[in-house]
Amino acid sequence: MEFKSLFSSRLMKLNHPYPSREKLFEEVAQDLVTMDYVRDSYQDTLIQREYSFPTGLRTNYCNIAIPHTDAVHVKTPFIYLVQLQNELKFQNMGNASEELSVKLIFFLGITEPKNQTILLSTLMELFQTEEFSKIIFEEKDTKQLEKKLNTFLTGGN
Numbered sequence: 001m002e003f004k005s006l007f008s009s010r011l012m013k014l015n016h017p018y019p020s021r022e023k024l025f026e027e028v029a030q031d032l033v034t035m036d037y038v039r040d041s042y043q044d045t046l047i048q049r050e051y052s053f054p055t056g057l058r059t060n061y062c063n064i065a066i067p068h069t070d071a072v073h074v075k076t077p078f079i080y081l082v083q084l085q086n087e088l089k090f091q092n093m094g095n096a097s098e099e100l101s102v103k104l105i106f107f108l109g110i111t112e113p114k115n116q117t118i119l120l121s122t123l124m125e126l127f128q129t130e131e132f133s134k135i136i137f138e139e140k141d142t143k144q145l146e147k148k149l150n151t152f153l154t155g156g157n
Contacts, residue, residue, distance in 0.1 A: 005150055007149040007153065008078065008146055009145065010035070011080040012081045012142045012145060012146065014140065014142065014145075015085050016083065016084060016085055017085040018084060020088070021050075021088050024105065025047055025067070029046060032080065036075060036076070037074070037076045038073055039072075039073050039074075042073045042074070045070065046068075046069045046073075050067055053093075054093055055067050055093055056091050056093055056102055057127075058092065058100060059127040060130070060133075062133055063104075064104045065102045065104075066107075066108060068109070068116065068120075071110055071116070074109040077111050077115075079107070079119075080106070080109070081104070081145075082105040082107070083104055083137070084102070087102055087103050089102070135152070136149070
């Protein structure tokens with residue numbers, strides 16, 4: 001799968017305050033609909049999927065969440081990155097009874113279902129490295145962050 005340019009500075013919010021997970025999902029979905037990345041059905045199916053299949057993930061350096069939905073709701077592939085000002089609660093992907101405090105959210109939009117698993121495992125692998133995690137928390141310029149993350153995602157190419 002070609003991951004080049006899945007990250008875009010247009011789809012990044014750094015140090016952003018959200019009072020709830022619901023408000024976060026609503027605002028991100030509205031942004032994505034407005035920019036024509038997703039269909040109108042995206043928000044409802046994103047929320048439904050999160051309840052059925054939690055996306056919180058404990059990693060070596062921080063807890064993340066990777067909300068996503070079925071490819072039929074996505075028009076253009078993307079990764080929408082939100083770095084939260086305050087943590088929000090997400091259920092653990094591997095144990096839904098465990099709640100994780102999450103500071104980074106990666107909303108995935110994949111148009112080819114077979115690529116979703118590949119992208120998820122790639123991101124999970126990258127998050128086990130200190131360097132990848134540090135870039136996201138230390139870089140304050142979205143254009144620079146876009147460039148660095150796309151470089152990581154493509155293996156330095």
